[in-house]
Amino acid sequence: MDKKGHRGLRKNWQQAPLARLLARLAKGGVIVELGCGKGVLLNHLYKGTQEGAKLPVYGIDPYQPYVGAAAGGIYGPKTREALLRNLKAFGMEGRVSIIQERAEDVAPSWTRPVALLWVDTGQPYDELAPILEAWQKHIVWHGLIGISALWYDKRVHVSRLPDFLRPFGFRRRLCQQRHVVVLWREAGSDSTKD
Ligand SMILES: C[S@@+](CC[C@H](N)C(=O)[O-])C[C@H]1O[C@@H](n2cnc3c(N)ncnc32)[C@H](O)[C@@H]1O
Numbered sequence: 001m002d003k004k005g006h007r008g009l010r011k012n013w014q015q016a017p018l019a020r021l022l023a024r025l026a027k028g029g030v031i032v033e034l035g036c037g038k039g040v041l042l043n044h045l046y047k048g049t050q051e052g053a054k055l056p057v058y059g060i061d062p063y064q065p066y067v068g069a070a071a072g073g074i075y076g077p078k079t080r081e082a083l084l085r086n087l088k089a090f091g092m093e094g095r096v097s098i099i100q101e102r103a104e105d106v107a108p109s110w111t112r113p114v115a116l117l118w119v120d121t122g123q124p125y126d127e128l129a130p131i132l133e134a135w136q137k138h139i140v141w142h143g144l145i146g147i148s149a150l151w152y153d154k155r156v157h158v159s160r161l162p163d164f165l166r167p168f169g170f171r172r173r174l175c176q177q178r179h180v181v182v183l184w185r186e187a188g189s190d191s192t193k194d
Contacts (some may be wrong), residue, residue, distance in 0.1 A: 014177075014179060014180075015146075015148050015180055019045050019046035020051075022116055022118075022146055023048025023055075024048040024049065025144070026052065026116035027052065027055070028053075028088075028142065029055065029113055029115030029116075029140045029143060030056045030057070030058060030113070030115050031049055031057045031058070031115060032058045032117050032135075033045060033057075033059045033118040033119075033120065034117070034119045034131065035061055035103070035119065035121030035122065036098065037082075037120065038079055038082040039086040039092065039096075041120060041148075041165070042057065042096060043086065043092060045061075046090075046092050046095065046096055055116075056112075057096040058098075059096060059098045060102075060134045061075075061079070061083075062101055062125065063080040063100055064076060065077075067164040072168070073122065075176065080100070084114050087141065103134075103135065104131050107135050108134070109132070112138070113139075113143075114135070114138045114139045114140065114143060116143065116146070117135055117144070118145075119131075119145065119146065119147045119148065120147075120148045125160055129164055130163075132147075132161065132164065135187065136168045140185070141185055141186070142184070142185060143184075143185045144174070144185070145165065145174065145185070146181070146182045147180065147181050148179060170185050171179060171184075172184035173185050
């Protein structure tokens with residue numbers, strides 16, 4: 001693994017085991033990461049499902065110049081270069097699908113049921129909420145959503161996203177820390193899923 005990939009791995013170490021565990025448990029759909037960046041967490045999602053249901057894994061990221069509102073990280077074409085290096089280093093080349101578009105542009109035409117949606121776009125609440133609303137429609141009953149990087153930005157209060165997603169059936173809070181929240185969609189709830 002190269003130096004840059006290693007830096008990314010260290011930054012995400014707390015979320016990595018959680019992402020891997022969730023991917024191992026996920027079934028009945030595909031796994032999608034919004035904001036797959038350098039592919040560090042994507043690697044853990046991929047490895048996790050290899051230990052479980054071996055679901056298809058997708059990473060979505062526009063790789064356009066972008067300053068993360070939350071962490072202030074700078075992303076863009078160089079991030080994509082790091083992704084390509086990491087796909088090779090982690091043995092994911094040709095085994096995961098990368099969609100180079102914005103999450104909000106992909107959602108309307110997405111057709112595959114999602115068992116686990118991992119969100120790491122680093123956006124503030126006002127930008128993230130409509131993206132979550134668009135993507136929750138694709139998550140299966142008993143599906144999981146993990147939203148990370150919440151701690152970076154005071155505008156992204158941990159408590160706001162679970163409250164926002166509750167009317168859509170995400171009533172079970174499986175995990176909540178400063179930097180990540182994981183919600184489970186209960187079957188049979190009166191969600192507005194259409
Ligand atoms: C914190 S980084 C993700 C790090 C990544 N999870 C990893 O493990 O390497 C945030 C990423 O979100 C992406 N991003 C920003 N806006 C986005 C959007 N609207 N849709 C999808 N991805 C977006 C950025 O391009 C950036 O690569």
